Amino acid sequence: QGQKTVQEMADRLAKDPQDPVANAYWDHWFTQFGTFMQKSARIADKHNIEMLALGKQIDGAMTPANEQRWRKLIADVRTIYHGKLTQVLYTNEGSDHASQIPWADDLDVVTIYYYNRFSDAERPTLAELESAMEGFNRKQFDPLYEKYRKPLVFLLPFQSRDHAARQQWFEP
Numbered sequence: 001q002g003q004k005t006v007q008e009m010a011d012r013l014a015k016d017p018q019d020p021v022a023n024a025y026w027d028h029w030f031t032q033f034g035t036f037m038q039k040s041a042r043i044a045d046k047h048n049i050e051m052l053a054l055g056k057q058i059d060g061a062m063t064p065a066n067e068q069r070w071r072k073l074i075a076d077v078r079t080i081y082h083g084k085l086t087q088v089l090y091t092n093e094g095s096d097h098a099s100q101i102p103w104a105d106d107l108d109v110v111t112i113y114y115y116n117r118f119s120d121a122e123r124p125t126l127a128e129l130e131s132a133m134e135g136f137n138r139k140q141f142d143p144l145y146e147k148y149r150k151p152l153v154f155l156l157p158f159q160s161r162d163h164a165a166r167q168q169w170f171e172p
Contacts, residue, residue: 099143
């Protein structure tokens with residue numbers, strides 16, 4: 001139910017940036033999330049953590065209509081934390097979520113949680129995996145880099161099992 005509400009409010013805001021209900025929802029969401037991120041920033045800064053991620057798989061909040069809210073959050077976190085900032089963006093070959101975050105220019109790094117089928121082989125070779133990733137790089141990630149001029153870090157959720165490169169959904 002919670003994810004349904006997040007997506008509904010994202011859709012409402014995208015459709016009408018002046019929607020008072022959607023704006024109230026997102027103002028409250030960012031206040032709460034900002035409190036969490038500021039606490040995380042204090043801990044990360046205290047322990048000299050090299051990079052801090054501002055969320056992972058929070059798709060509804062990642063709507064371009066929330067750009068100013070994200071920019072404010074990033075600026076607020078930078079007053080506390082002195083390392084690099086990133087956001088982890090879920091994407092796959094068929095989606096373009098990563099290219100739709102206009103505040104990426106305020107980040108130091110863009111992290112891609114890339115969930116895509118690399119191979120149907122039971123045990124693909126390293127060369128097969130490298131070739132698949134090279135194809136994705138040229139098609140999807142080179143334009144992303146050109147757009148933001150930020151380093152891209154990839155998280156690839158492979159399990160240690162046969163057919164792992166199919167990237168079928170799993171619950172650990």
